[in-house]
Structure formats: C-alpha cells, structure tokens
Amino acid sequence: MSAGRDEVLALLRANGVIGAGGDWQLVQLAGGWSRHTHRLTDAVSGRSFIVRVRPPGALLDTDLEREYRVYAAVAAAGVPVPAVHALQNAPESALGGPYFVMDHAPGHSPLVWQAGDREALEANWRGDRSVATDVVGALAAIHDIPVAELGFLGPPLSFREAVGRWRAVYDKSAMVADPVVEEAFEWVLARDPGPVEPSLVHADFRIGNMLLHEQRVTAVIDWELAHLGDPLFDVGYAAMPYYAGKFVRAGSPLVGAFAEPEWFVAEYARRRGIEVDPETVRTYTVQGTLSLIAIIGIGLRRFADGESTDPRMAWNRFVIPGLRQDMVRLMGW
Template sequence: MPRTDVPRDADPQLAARVRTELGTDTAGPLSVLEGGRSGLTYRIDAGALPLVIKAVPPGREPIGRNDVLRQSHVLSALAGSGLPVPAVVARSDEAPAWFAMEFAAGEASEPVLDPTGGADQVLSRLRMLAAARVLGALHAVPLDTLTAGITAAGGTPPEVSGPADELARWTRTMEAVPEDVRPGATALLDRLAASVPGPVAPVLVHGDFRLGNLLCVGTTPTALVDWEIWGLGDPRVDLGWFGVFTDGSLFPGVGSVVSGLSDPDELAEAYRAARGEDGGTADDMSWFHALGRLKMAAIMGHNLRRHREGRHHDPVQEQLPPTILALIASAAAILDGEPS
C-alpha cells in the first residue's frame, strides 16, 4: 500500500521544471508559501538551501502582478547594492515563466493592520525607522547602474512615471469602484488633479513600500519583498504610501491605533539621512500623503467590488467601507492643510 503521509508537490509540472533547472532531483516538495501575493508563490528546499519560487499561473498572461520575471530583473539589478533583497538563483521564460530566489529569514508585520496592534510596539517603531533607512538607500541607487543591471538580467527598463501618471493610474482604479462605496472620491480626485506637483529627479520606486513587505530579524531588515508594481518615478510616491501605515485610525474595524510608532516626519528624516540628499522630497509632500490614502481606498474598493461580483469570494472585504470612507476623508483633510 502506498504511503499517504509523503508530502506531494503543489504543482508537479512546475516542480519538475524547477528541479531540472537547479540540477537536482533530491529537492524537497514544492509547497505553497502562505502570504505570497505576486503570482503564485512556493517554497522548495534544494538540499540545505531553501528557495522561494514565483511563477505565472497556468493559462494566465505574464501581465501586471503575474509578470514575475519583471520582478526578478529588478532584484538581479540590485544584487551587490547592499540593500536587503533576496538573490535570484534561477529563472525560466518558458511559459508559464518562473524564477527562484533565496528564502530570507525573518518576519514581516504591519502593526496598524494587526487587530492586536503587534506584540511589541517598541520593536515595531524601530523596524519602521530601519525601513525608512532602507527606502532612502533604495532611492539612492544610481539609475544608470540600475537600468544596466535590468538589461543585463534580460529585462527592459520601464519609462519614467511622474505624479500625474501615478494619479491617473489610481483614478482609473477608483472610478471602477461603485459610487456608493466611495462617497467624496470624485471631489478628491478633482482636487488632486488640479494640484499635481512638478516632478523631481526619478528613482527606483518600489510601489508598495511598507513594513509589511520588509522581512526583519529583530530590528535588522533581511529582505524587501513584493516587487510587483515597481517602476521608475517620483520618490515621494513611496514616502506618501509608507506614511499611510503610521496611522491606525485610517483603518477602523480592520486595524489598530498603535501608540509610539514613528510619524511621517520622523520617517522622512531617517529616510533623508540614509539617502544622503533631500532630492526634493520635502516639497509637496501633503499631495503625496493624500495620494497614498486615495491609493489605499481605491485598492480596498477594488477588492470589495471583486468580492461582491463573485470574482473572489472573501466576506472579510465587507468590513472595508468604513476604512474607505476614513481614507478619503483623511486625504481631503490633508489637502485642506490639516496634519498628515
């Protein structure tokens, strides 16, 4: 009788391709890595070396979040930069494409989205300051070095995106959300469109930079993950988004107000110290703090819409309307001159 307790590969075809590429037939089972969001995310142990595998879902086009090779190209370009990014060890562009990167030790948490507020508020604050320093170092990477690395890895550097492009992207997302879910959003979009700041020198923008996407051991960052929407653009986009996660009052019913966390000004100071220059990031930050809140409201509205349309059943999404309202109201208040 065959054993039933032997772990099986979550995707036997992908597992076979990975083992062939890595040159080993003794790797452990390919298992789903909980928490992965960028395409399909797995773990496999190749000898003593645990790896993370990201793959395009079968039958899907490598577009958007499923374009995993695009993520691998920027990670390869950052190798040797001193930034905490996982090393890419293999990739395959044969459909469905996939790549393998080292499995980094550590944990990631987002205190304001944790109903308990996180187990250690002092640790959370220190990690946020460490994250700000990582962001400063990320934005200090020379673009010519970065683009050369992306090309060498087989990728194509993207066009630079300015503040207006970023607003247009999230305007489209927000306008697809039913109007009853987003009261006040149209007026907010109009105000943002009427006051778009001028661009500053472009940098590598992570796109979803926050503590929840930074693995840490203690207070030491070990890996910045989830690169699905990276681009070349305005550094203030990352700063404004990071600032959203300093205020638990923006997430009523789904998060926590955590005392003692760093505020956006303190994080900006740590960021600038690590970057080594201001880079214009002190200018027009109110607009970018408002944009960050709009972006989060649009994402939550999009997820709620998908649930209600039956495209992704997740009853937890029904808790989001108060948070969407709070985010829109906060963004409007920032544009009125109130503190972010």
Template sequence: MSTATQETPLAGRVRAGLAGLHPGEPVGELKVLPGGHSGLTYSVTAGETKYVIKAVPAGQRPVGRNDVLRQARVLAALAGSAVPVPGLAVVDEAQPAWFAMEFADGDAVEPVLDEPEVAEATARARMLEIASVLRRLHGTDVDAPGLDAPAPLDAAGELARWSRTLHAVPAELRPGGEELLERLGDDVPGGLPPVLLHGDFRLGNVLCVEERAVAVVDWEIWSVGDPRIDLGWFLLFADHRNFPALGRAVPGLPTEPDLLDAYLDGRPALPAMDWFRALGRMKMAAIMGHNLRRHREGKHHDPDQERLPPTIAAMIRTARDILG
C-alpha cells in the same frame, strides 16, 4: 497552514531546476505559501536549503502581477546592493515561467495593522531602519544591466492612474472623493529625477530580524518614477488614526516628520511632500473601495471588507485637510 501540492508540470520543472544546484540531494514537495496576492507562491526545500517559488499560473498571461520574470529582473539588479533582497537562485523563462529565490527568515509586520504585535521599541527601530532602506533603493541605478526598466511615471500619470480606480468605486463609498481629485488635479507638482520605486513600500513588505531589515519582498508593482510616490505611501503607516476601525495605537512609533528626516539623512527637504501625502491617501481609498466593491458585488467574498468604510472616508478627509 501550508499544504502540499500534487505533482504537476511546474513541480517537475522546479525539481529539475533545483537539482542542478543541489546534485544528489533530495528536493521536497512544493507547498503553497499563504497570503500571496499575485501569481503562484510556494516554498520548497532542496537538501538543507529552503526556497520560495514564484510562478505564472498555468493558462494565464504573464502580465501585471503575474509577470514573475519582471520580479526576477529587479531582484537580480539589486543583488549585492545596499538594498537587502532575497537571493535569486533559478530563473526559468519558458512559459509558464517561474523563478526560485532564497527563503529569507524574518517577519514582516505592519505595527499599526498586523498581528502579532511587535514590541514598541522594535517597531520604532524597524520603521526608522527601513526609511534608510528606501533612501538606498531610490539611489539605485535605473539603467542597471538587465533591469529593463519601464518608462518613468510622473505625478500627473500616477494621479490619472489612481483616479480611474477611485472613479470605479461607487460614489457612496468614497464621500468627498471628487473634491479631493479636483484639488489634486489643480496643483500637480513638478517632477524630480526618476528613481526605482517599490510601489508598496512599508514594514509589511520588509522581512526583519529583531531591529534589522533583512529582505525587501513583494516586488510585483515595482516601477520607475518620482521618489515622493513611494514616500507618500510609506508615511501613511506611521499613524493608526489613518485607519479607523482597523488600526491600533503604537506608542513611540516614528511620526511622519521623523521618517522623512530618517529618509533625508541631512539632505535638503523635498518639495511638495504634502501633495504626495494626499496622493498616498487617495490611492489607499481607491484600493480599499475597489476591494469593498468586489466583495459587495460577489466577485470576491470577504466579509472583513465591511470594516473598510470608516478608513476610506478618513483617507479622503485627511487628504483634503493636508491640501488645505
């Protein structure tokens, strides 16, 4: 349940910023939006309009997931494009920085993982729809004014980054992980022209109304790099069997080949997709292993993390199978 915050310096700044858009209209209290994993996320109303506020936590550096101005830049670059994103309303660069974006109605549900369940036909249509959204995202100009895109990360760089994360997971929690990393390292594919990457592209991060995608959200880790990095991650969520003890079967959900076909839309097949499919599984194993380790070390108490070992093992095993 959302809870109202007390009046804070941030609340005062947000009130002043939105009052400029809604002169004479009341601005409500900031309410914490649950489920956020980066920075501070609130909802607020100004007149009849509802906004989402993203802010740097007081006393913290605006880096990584707390760099909300970086998130605002990509939303501004995509405004009016073929990629649906929430409209950017106010950006306040004074630290601790914050921005306001329009509240997008819709639900973001991962069919094989999340509650509530979505009708099978709707889940299928949504997944095929966002495959085309991903294609349009990858067609965005990475030199768009104001985007200030980082240097591109190639396959080798992405592998090195997530290898470090997996190595930080205790060996007993990542059975077969070393062999998988060796296989990935032995056959790193050549790169494709860099594109704008979301970094966590899946239905759980796309607000939908019925079968239509209305807003891609959660841009905390956007980057520039090989399009197959996003694709390999997205394809993971097509099959509940990738998530033992976590996932559920969704009859009629598109297969990985179905999603690739929808993404390509008649274009030539992408080379070395199996390597990127395996990379996506390694990344998921690394993330889950990291979260489970933090729970067991008492750094973030979450007993639900104890459900992860079968999925971590399955991610590594199936990645090795994909690589042969």
C-alpha cells in the same frame, strides 16, 4: 502539488542552483493577493526557497518577469532582498501560472493590525531603533540606484501619469460614485510638485512588505508595482495611517508603528543629502491612499461580478471608511 514540486526542482537543476537528490517539499503559504507564494524546503540540507506564482485572475495583473528583474537589479545594488534564481514565464505551469524562484530570507512580515506586532515595533523605536534605521537605510539605498541600470522599467512616470493610472483603475472598478474619493483625486492633481529627478519607486513600501529577524530588516519584498518616478511617493505612502495599524480604532502614532514621522522624513533626507518638502509628502500620502482604495475596488468588483469567491475581496470594503477619513483629515477638510 507533487507535479509542481517536480517542475520547480527541474527548473532549479537546469539553472545549476541545486544538484540531484534531497527530500524536497513544496507548501503553499497563506495570504497573497496578486501572487501565490510557496515554500520549497529540503529536509536533508535545510535549504529553502520561495516560489512566487502569478495565478489566473490576480488582483493586480502585473508583469512577473519585470518583478524578477527588479529583484535582481536591487540585489546587485546591495539592497536587502532575497536573491532570485530562476524564472518560468510560460503562461501555464504545474503551479497554475508563471513563477520565479528566490531564496527564503529569514524573518517574518509584521502585521501592524495585530497588537503584539505593533507594540513590538513601538518598543524597538523606544529602544535602539534598529528597525527604523534599517527601513530608512533601505529606502535611501533603493532611491540611490542609478536609473541607467533600470532601463527595462521603461520611461519614468510623471506625476500626472501616475495619478492618472490609479484614477483609471478606480473609475473602472468603482461600484458607486464617491464624492470624497473624486474630490481627493482633484486635490492631489492640483498639488503637482513639478519635475523631479526620477528614481526607482517601490510603490508599496511599508513595514508589512519587509521581513524582520532579530529586530533587523532582512529583506524588502513585493516589488510588483515598482516603476521609475518620484521617490517621495514611497515616503508619503509609508506614512499612511492605515499602515500604522489603523482600522476601526486608531493605530500607532508612529510611521508604520516603527518611527516618529518627523524623524523618518528628516533621516531619509539626511541620508540622501536632499531637502524634503513636507507638503509633497502629504500629497503622496493622499495619493497612496487613493491607490489602495482603487486596488480594493478591483477586488470588490470581481467579487460582485462572480469572478472571485475569495471572501477577503468583499471584506476589504470595511477598510474604505477609515481611508476616506484619513484623506479628509490630510486634506484639511
């Protein structure tokens, strides 16, 4: 780990982010599916950075430089994200792959499947609603960023292209045919909302991808799936019951355990000055569920094929029955 620390420090110094000296320690943090996360801290000044590494065989092989540029663009627009400082995009490094360095924002990511975190979010909703207000404000700000400033993301994805991408991922990784999943893809495709004005789409927008400190959102993180497309995907995705803590038992009745569903949609629409069709949100909640099933399928396939020994890849199979149940209910079957 000392070689990795020294390499990161050299990169930061070459970019004028830090000076000489300090007592720096690099520690890998738990978690991470497609990125490994390390914290670099100076015991002298207390300054801290986060290093995001794309390791070989990442669950989602997404472009690191693209993610880095999204962080920079979103920060420039005033959305709460950690500032990025340096990118090392060579395929090999002392940390096992390309990486970038950003500020360490205060706070923690709520884990809605733990009763304590879920109940704290629900209590905030019953109180001053600071979390819900910050989340909706951040989402509206993301979708209001001028697309002209995001040309590096390429052309917008149409509805059918976005669904088709996840269908291709699912078809490639599926271990067995699942009629519920296959019918759900057809159900979604039949509900094309039509052309829309494209916006930046986070594509994994949920309370678990935010940092909270003193009941306020300090950062929106994990932008690796970001693209241009229909912003209402993020609204529907955030409303997935799984992301409100559902697993074996039902989770919170609130969106992400932090806001009533009707308020969440209405407040988002008010802030953006648009009308939001609840049926479109429902379509995107099913589409978001399908995307998660496809991602889980990648991990299951890699574990079964011996490409990964990470037990989380196999454990995630227990998530799928609940996701199928959610889709059946949302589709009115």
